[in-house]
Amino acid sequence: xxxxxxxxxxxxxxxxxxxxxxxxxxxxxxxxxxxxxxxxxxxxxxxxxxxxxxxxxxxxxxxxxxxxxxxxxxxxxxxxxxxxxxxxxxxxxxxxxxxxxxxxxxxxxxxxxxxxxxxxxxxxxxxxxxxxxxxxxxxxxxxxxxxxxxxxxxxxxxxxxxxxxxxxxxxxxxxxxxxxxxxxxxxxxxxxxxxxxxxx
Numbered sequence: 365x366x367x368x369x370x371x372x373x374x375x376x377x378x379x380x381x382x383x384x385x386x387x388x389x390x391x392x393x394x395x396x397x398x399x400x401x402x403x404x405x406x407x408x409x410x411x412x413x414x415x416x417x418x419x420x421x422x423x424x425x426x427x428x429x430x431x432x433x434x435x436x437x438x439x440x441x442x443x444x445x446x447x448x449x450x451x452x453x454x455x456x457x458x459x460x461x462x463x464x465x466x467x468x469x470x471x472x473x474x475x476x477x478x479x480x481x482x483x484x485x486x487x488x489x490x491x492x493x494x495x496x497x498x499x500x501x502x503x504x505x506x507x508x509x510x511x512x513x514x515x516x517x518x519x520x521x522x523x524x525x526x527x528x529x530x531x532x533x534x535x536x537x538x539x540x541x542x543x544x545x546x547x548x549x550x551x552x553x554x555x556x557x558x559x560x561x562x563x564x
Contacts, residue, residue, distance in 0.1 A: 368413040369448050370395035376426045376435060380558025382483060383499045383520050390423055390435040390461060397444040399470055399487055416453050420460050427461075437481075438465045446473040454479065468501075469494065486513055501554060504541045510551065522554035 372393040379389040395411030414422065427435065438457055440449050446469045454465055454477045466481035471494035475482065484497035489512050499520040502510040510523060525541040528534050538555075545553045558564065 366415045367450070368415055369419065369453070370411050371414045371419065371422070372411045372443065374419065374422045374426050375564055376430050376432060377564045378558055378561075379437065379439060380561075380563070381524060381554045381556050382501050382522055384437060384439075384466065384481070385554070385557060387436045388432070389437045389439045390426060391439045391441055392419065392423065392445075392457075394440065394442040394445040394448050396447055397442055397470075398447065398473060399444070416456050419453070420456060423457075423461050435462050436464065438462045440465065440467040440479065442468070444470055444473055446475045449475070449477050449479075451477045453477070471497070484513075484516065489513075504544060505537065510544070511548070514550070519550075521551045523551050524554040524556065527556050527559060 372395040374390070374392050376388070376390050379385055379387045427433070438461060445467055449467060457465060465479045466483060467475065467479040468483045468485060469475065470487050471484045472491045474493055481499070482497045483499045483501055484494055485501045485503065486492060486508060487506060489508055497516055497518055499522065500513055500516055500518055501522040501524055502508065502513065503526050504510065504523045506526060514521070523541045523544050525534070525537040528537070541553060545551050
């Protein structure tokens with residue numbers, strides 16, 4: 365029986381945040397998450413079931429719409445991609461679309477594959493099963509203390525102000541995040557630049 369994956373969307377754009385900001389990226393957004401964050405900006409109502417070949421086909425279509433040959437990186441995101449991403453899927457993605465694959469995870473689900481880059485974006489200090497990552501990205505404020513995650517040891521630590529519709533509140537969150545970085549030299553500011561420049 366062919367394995368199917370819940371996919372919310374697949375699109376080609378610019379990575380707008382974190383360490384890989386500015387790179388061309390094919391985003392594969394998996395549907396479903398084991399958490400229920402009230403600030404989540406993902407709408408899972410349009411999710412579809414796709415085989416691995418279906419994901420490849422949709423990925424190629426997304427690249428073709430922009431006349432692209434190959435992205436510089438594939439980003440597995442969600443939802444929580446660790447709930448579904450498998451080794452065979454990553455092998456196929458590397459062979460057919462792009463050799464470099466990153467995953468964005470909340471860290472509460474074991475990763476059952478071997479991505480090239482792991483971005484940990486924790487939403488709670490409890491329930492973490494991940495013990496290592498390449499990049500730590502904490503949404504601020506999100507009810508967690510960013511300093512509680514410094515044990516992960518990566519030198520790539522980012523504070524990302526929460527994006528909300530209300531511009532005044534958004535600016536407050538930005539100022540708070542800037543102040544945090546000014547007071548904690550090990551951290552950098554990550555801005556969702558794709559939202560500022562008007563791309564998906």
